[in-house]
Amino acid sequence: MMYISQNPYTQEKLQEFKLDSNDDLGHKLQLLHDGFVAWSQKTFENRAEQFLKFSKLLASQEKSCSELISIEMGKPIHESRREIQKCC
Numbered sequence: 001m002m003y004i005s006q007n008p009y010t011q012e013k014l015q016e017f018k019l020d021s022n023d024d025l026g027h028k029l030q031l032l033h034d035g036f037v038a039w040s041q042k043t044f045e046n047r048a049e050q051f052l053k054f055s056k057l058l059a060s061q062e063k064s065c066s067e068l069i070s071i072e073m074g075k076p077i078h079e080s081r082r083e084i085q086k087c088c
Contacts, residue, residue, distance in 0.1 A: 009074030059088045 003017045020028070039047070058065065062084045069080035 005072065007071055007074060014071065055088045058084060062088075 001019045003019055005014045005017065006012060007014060042050075062081065065084050066077055066080035069075055069083060070077045073080075075083075
């Protein structure tokens, strides 16, 4: 079975993805749980540092991220840019 990603505005098919098996999903859920446990044990300062790094990375890729949001969600590009800017 496949998942089809399409632009909701134009209905253009963007990409197809194979759906994960139950075993694959179980493995990914375990990885997420392990990541949550590790994250919850970090200090506030360490978490803040990681969020600041992510914010800088996102800001440096604002153009490509905004274009992707517009394609995948059908939003006007100016709205997508504002969304990225709010997240930074």
